[in-house]
Amino acid sequence: xxxxxxxxxxxxxxxxxxxxxxxxxxxxxxxxxxxxxxxxxxxxxxxxxxxxxxxxxxxxxxxxxxxxxxxxxxxxxxxxxxxxxxxxxxxxxxxxxxxxxxxxxxxxxxxxxxxxxxxxxxxxxxxxxxxxxxxxxxxxxxxxxxxxxxxxxxxxxxxxxxxxxxxxxxxxxxxxxxxxxxxxxxxxxxxxxxxxxxxxxxxxxxxxxxxxxxxxxxxxxxxxxxxxxxxxxxxxxxxxxxxxxxxxxxxxxxxxxxxxxxxxxxxxxxxxxxxxxxxxxxxxxxxxxxxxxxxxxxxxxxxxxxxxxxxxx
Amino acid sequence: xxxxxxxxxxxxxxxxxxxxxxxxxxxxxxxxxxxxxxxxxxxxxxxxxxxxxxxxxxxxxxxxxxxxxxxxxxxxxxxxxxxxxxxxxxxxxxxxxxxxxxxxxxxxxxxxxxxxxxxxxxxxxxxxxxxxxxxxxxxxxxxxxxxxxxxxxxxxxxxxxxxxxxxxxxxxxxxxxxxxxxxxxxxxxxxxxxxxxxxxxxxxxxxxxxxxxxxxxxxxxxxxxxxxxxxxxxxxxxxxxxxxxxxxxxxxxxxxxxxxxxxxxxxxxxxxxxxxxxxxxxxxxxxxxxxxxxxxxxxxxxxxxxxxxxxxxxxxxxxxxxxxxxx
Numbered sequence: 001x002x003x004x005x006x007x008x009x010x011x012x013x014x015x016x017x018x019x020x021x022x023x024x025x026x027x028x029x030x031x032x033x034x035x036x037x038x039x040x041x042x043x044x045x046x047x048x049x050x051x052x053x054x055x056x057x058x059x060x061x062x063x064x065x066x067x068x069x070x071x072x073x074x075x076x077x078x079x080x081x082x083x084x085x086x087x088x089x090x091x092x093x094x095x096x097x098x099x100x101x102x103x104x105x106x107x108x109x110x111x112x113x114x115x116x117x118x119x120x121x122x123x124x125x126x127x128x129x130x131x132x133x134x135x136x137x138x139x140x141x142x143x144x145x146x147x148x149x150x151x152x153x154x155x156x157x158x159x160x161x162x163x164x165x166x167x168x169x170x171x172x173x174x175x176x177x178x179x180x181x182x183x184x185x186x187x188x189x190x191x192x193x194x195x196x197x198x199x200x201x202x203x204x205x206x207x208x209x210x211x212x213x214x215x216x217x218x219x220x221x222x223x224x225x226x227x228x229x230x231x232x233x234x235x236x237x238x239x240x241x242x243x244x245x246x247x248x249x250x251x252x253x254x255x256x257x258x259x260x261x262x263x264x265x266x267x268x269x270x271x272x273x274x275x276x277x278x279x280x281x282x283x284x285x286x287x288x289x290x291x292x293x294x295x296x297x298x299x300x301x302x303x304x305x306x307x308x309x310x311x312x313x
Numbered sequence: 314x315x316x317x318x319x320x321x322x323x324x325x326x327x328x329x330x331x332x333x334x335x336x337x338x339x340x341x342x343x344x345x346x347x348x349x350x351x352x353x354x355x356x357x358x359x360x361x362x363x364x365x366x367x368x369x370x371x372x373x374x375x376x377x378x379x380x381x382x383x384x385x386x387x388x389x390x391x392x393x394x395x396x397x398x399x400x401x402x403x404x405x406x407x408x409x410x411x412x413x414x415x416x417x418x419x420x421x422x423x424x425x426x427x428x429x430x431x432x433x434x435x436x437x438x439x440x441x442x443x444x445x446x447x448x449x450x451x452x453x454x455x456x457x458x459x460x461x462x463x464x465x466x467x468x469x470x471x472x473x474x475x476x477x478x479x480x481x482x483x484x485x486x487x488x489x490x491x492x493x494x495x496x497x498x499x500x501x502x503x504x505x506x507x508x509x510x511x512x513x514x515x516x517x518x519x520x521x522x523x524x525x526x527x528x529x530x531x532x533x534x535x536x537x538x539x540x541x542x543x544x545x546x547x548x549x550x551x552x553x554x555x556x557x558x559x560x561x562x563x564x565x566x567x568x569x570x571x572x573x574x575x576x577x578x579x580x581x582x583x584x585x586x587x588x589x590x591x592x593x594x595x596x597x598x599x600x601x602x603x604x605x606x607x608x609x610x611x612x613x614x615x616x617x618x619x620x621x622x623x624x625x626x627x628x629x630x631x632x633x634x635x636x637x638x639x640x
Binding site for chain 1: 372375381421476
């Protein structure tokens with residue numbers, strides 16, 4: 001792990017603990033049927049969300065996917081509003097109309113999470129073009145998994161992004177599994193970053209469980225995009241500790257051995273690098289998530305009148 | 314009102330040009346547009362706003378949705394309506410849902426301009442009348458202009474609307490001339506037009522079928538039957554009030570739609586009238602639609618499949634009880 005300043009390192013650690021504790025609580029609430037829909041958790045993948053979003057501004061656009069909670073929190077969304085959304089409440093980010101897979105928080109630049117694999121990629125191109133036309137140095141970032149890369153939408157978008165030199169950063173969270181099947185069942189190309197090679201796009205594959213490596217590589221690409229040098233692809237090799245969705249029996253893979261996960265866990269790795277104990281950060285995150293849950297529970301369910309009110313803009 | 318005469322397609326272009334002049338946020342994307350430096354749109358508005366795209370409908374439409382989310386007003390030229398099918402997720406599952414699912418945090422002011430119904434030997438994949446596939450999709454508006462004036466007024470309204478609008482223009486109307494009001498001309502979305510008044514029967518006719526219905530109405534008038542002809546103009550949201558009011562007056566309804574019968578807006582209109590206007594009906598509703606079949610290449614076969622003036626007049630005679638009701 002590359003060196004990191006202690007102050008910044010502690011902030012990255014705090015942000016990862018927030019996501020870890022939040023996601024674990026969401027899992028518990030899903031099992032208790034208090035979060036009632038389809039839920040995809042990002043436990044284990046926190047370093048990607050934090051390493052990327054921590055470097056962004058509120059006027060940078062982020063598009064997320066079905067596994068969106070970590071991205072939303074890392075981009076600055078209120079944990080209480082995210083949790084209220086997952087609980088279908090009026091006080092949620094989207095008043096309970098979007099739910100887990102469709103978090104939107106315009107205030108913090110989270111322009112949208114979409115639930116169809118790859119469907120979000122061209123939307124980010126649009127935000128990037130808008131920034132360029134508006135004369136801003138803002139960028140657009142889109143998170144997708146390795147499963148999205150085999151879709152035509154990915155190739156179409158990479159082609160257009162490079163053709164128009166758009167300030168869009170494609171962040172692939174390669175957790176080795178596209179939903180329920182390993183990458184080897186989808187393609188013969190091992191590295192996602194190799195798929196884009198012919199386009200001449202800046203590209204790199206990093207250890208996605210190393211938050212500092214993610215942050216450093218992303219920051220380089222970000223600087224280039226802000227300077228008008230066009231798009232880049234960052235492939236982050238990571239591990240999805242939980243199933244594709246909550247309740248997934250995961251018959252398609254064996255659980256990682258505990259000692260293996262201790263070695264890989266992005267949070268423990270950063271703690272080792274910083275030579276800190278995580279206890280106080282975990283406790284702080286727990287307090288924050290408990291407070292968020294109290295606020296979410298206090299929020300009513302949305303009124304039926306919203307359907308007509310928001311049918312058209 | 315002072316007017317100027319324009320072909321249908323030129324009326325559409327006039328609307329796009331005037332809106333681009335009026336509002337810098339209007340962008341124009343499309344395959345094979347602006348292919349040479351003398352292209353009038355490219356010359357007037359420049360390559361930032363007028364952009365030729367690769368044959369990548371999914372990225373093209375998705376990128377346009379993203380610019381709309383970011384505050385621009387893109388118009389996407391798709392040429393053939395079927396090309397939108399390549400990018401269906403972006404049209405019916407992304408563009409249309411963002412406003413609602415974000416509790417209104419974002420808007421998607423987007424126009425998808427697509428030609429349809431080109432039944433003149435273009436065979437099965439370039440002739441579909443497919444607006445019915447986009448009606449009933451929450452969040453989408455769908456317009457189907459039948460005249461040059463409406464073509465301009467609906468395009469202007471579509472560009473100014475804060476929602477994604479599928480704008481379907483009929484290829485067989487491309488060079489049909491019509492009088493277009495001078496100056497700013499906006500036809501509000503969601504409002505039907507009573508094109509011809511009459512007390513005996515209501516004929517609702519969509520897009521290209523309006524001409525067939527009006528011709529049939531003239532023929533019927535010669536026999537003493539006065540048909541009221543309504544052009545919905547916008548099929549989503551549908552102006553059912555205007556249709557129901559007419560049926561309350563006439564008691565008889567024929568709906569003419571070039572779509573395949575079971576994917577037609579005609580079927581939706583018939584259902585709405587059965588649901589809310591059954592008490593007014595003196596006869597069963599008749600649908601004059603294309604058959605549920607792929608449009609064939611052969612010219613006489615095309616005609617066999619499609620609505621025409623004679624089929625409309627025949628349907629009117631049936632609802633009037635002047636002819637046996639077809640099975």
